[in-house]
Amino acid sequence: MGLEGHLITIEVDVGDGVPTFTLLGLPDAALSESRERVKSAIVNSNFEWPHRKITVALSPAYLPKSGSSFDLAIATAILMSHGLLTADSMTQTIFIGELGLDGEVRPVRGVLPALLAARAKGITRAFIPAANAMESRLVENLEIISVDSLTQVHDFYTDGVVPESEMPARFTPDISLLLDMEDLVGQEGARRALEIAAVGGHHLLLMGPPGTGKTMLAQRLPSILPALTSAEALEVTAIHSVAGKLIDPAAAIARPFVAPHHSMTAPAMVGGGVHFIRPGAASLAHHGVLFIDEAPEMSPGVLDALRQPLESGEVTITRSIGTITYPASFLLVIAANPCPCGNFAGKGRGCTCSALQVRRYLQKISGPLMDRIDIRVFVDPPSRVDMLQTALGEDSATIRARVESARARSLARFHGLGWSLNSEIPAKALRKEFRAERSAMNLIHDELERGLLSARGVHKVLRVAWSICDLQGAALPSLENVEEALSLRSSVKVGI
Ligand SMILES: [Zn+2]
Known part of the structure; x- marks a missing residue:
């Protein structure tokens, strides 16, 4: 939900009774269609479909659940409860992915925030769609297994086969x-x-x-x-x-x-x-x-x-x-x-x-x-x-390089004040500790008196003058800095 992740537990019961497939726990339309995708994926991956009464519960039930990313977890749980897949434990493991009718695992939205949330909640291993592998590389201290198909999940647990991944070791902003x-x-x-x-x-x-x-x-x-x-x-x-x-x-x-x-x-x-x-x-x-x-x-x-x-x-x-x-x-x-x-x-x-x-x-x-x-x-x-x-x-x-050193200067000046950029200096601080040099303030007051600058305009000019001053490496905005800041607003006469 947003950038927040919630762990959803999937329980499957395969019992006696008329063959049905019921999904519980506030599913939306895309998730309800999961029944058809999961069934076809299992059959087309050459696993036997249990013709029994199947109940799938997603909990906590109060959280609205949407989309197709629960498919892989539901299918895996069905294979387990039907005895087609055995594993000692899956308690620290999450499964994310949409299933194609042929058993292919397809990419889904939000894998990165999901993995971050999972890791924070003690999950140690995650199965994700291979197509989402790149973003998963930003998550450290979590074993990530990227899969192309439901069969690969089965083979991992049954024969210990880890699918190969062709993704770069690390995902870095380029x-x-x-x-x-x-x-x-x-x-x-x-x-x-x-x-x-x-x-x-x-x-x-x-x-x-x-x-x-x-x-x-x-x-x-x-x-x-x-x-x-x-x-x-x-x-x-x-x-x-x-x-x-x-x-x-x-x-x-x-x-x-x-x-x-x-x-x-x-x-x-x-x-x-x-x-x-x-x-x-x-x-x-x-x-x-x-x-x-x-x-x-x-x-x-x-x-x-x-x-x-x-x-x-x-x-x-x-x-x-x-x-x-x-x-x-x-x-x-x-x-x-x-x-x-x-x-x-x-x-x-x-x-x-x-x-x-x-x-x-x-x-x-x-x-x-x-x-x-x-x-x-x-x-x-x-x-x-x-x-x-x-x-x-x-x-x-x-x-x-110039921008970075100027920002370092303003950051040092604002240490402990609660803001980090010149555009964020509050009006109150501009009136007190973040004024410009005396001659520069005189110019600003002249402009104000002549009606060329509003009170709000004064604040903007001062903030911009501080950025110019930081580029120069000076301690206080000079008359020249303020003149340049004034020119960066008056060159466009918008009547505002
Ligand atoms: Zn025109």
Whole structure:
């Protein structure tokens, strides 16, 4: 349920009476169909089907159970109770997998969190589908036997045959799969904004006409974020496992980049479902980047649904089957055209939109969502000089090294305070111990008095200035740092 695992005990009784097959313990439709799959799998694996009164009970009975992952356990228990399979003990063992009608063991969702929960409850051995073997490599101190068929489970107990596994010994996040900043020519301003955002975990608005490379920039943000810690990698993989996104063995998890289309619905964005509550895009982007292109095209309700994860770093969904919480802490990048026609650039050349149309269009992303955006940059089309350049841009590894040392500085400063990133400094702390240099504070107060900055804007500027200061390695944000932070919000006049 969510990322939590519960042990389910399967009991089978094969008794005298009219041949029936009864399943007890709150099964949903997919689980009820388990009867047919299990029966066919046993018969087609050349085992004898007991033509007797079969009762299968799944306990604890109060937990709603869904899906097909109990098939393998049910079939194994039936083989045992019918005397077709003998084992001294299976008490410390779990069985996970869906059965095909031919007895094949098929992959299921959520194997990784299931194994973690099992290990925590004293399980020492797990049979899992071979196709899920990759994610299982993240779990240590648990004997994992990956099987392709029901016959392999039988042979393990009867003849001691351990199925061969072709999976790599260790599953490690692959950072080399990420797109690299060196592919981007020019775009100095936007590159700098991305680096500052990566240091402080600042949400970001990229505004510019189509074709200026907003998507290319956002796609490369994960590559300059610090590498995932092993605890973070485990969490990210567990979410992808529950969403069924790991069945492709090529899917190695680095910092995720998730780019929902603007037609996405609210349940797809934050999670939902009836029989099974699946994680949404916001949770799949956990510890990574959530990129919303053409944000004003998205329905306001869907953008609004992001408020909960932006505030709390998680999503809680309540349905009749229960309440589930998924982590959803991501760096948000929003991209927008400057106007509905998209041609408003420079001196507004080629734009056919009226002032009212532009205002209405941009208002769609204003409000609660914009309150969370610390950095706003205008992305210009690459200049002709940029296009002719043959040299590559600075590579991601170099930038990432700077981001990592800047983050180490802020982390040391925040030791014991309960937050870890500059974007998380509470307003109260900004007024007291996290002010900038005197001259810089004077500039901020000037802007405030002239009405160029709101109280909330002051806090954002200070947070961003701290990230710039950390990149520089200075002790306190200087006037220059604050000026740069101010330029990272005023370059886009969104009227917000
Ligand atoms: Zn226009």
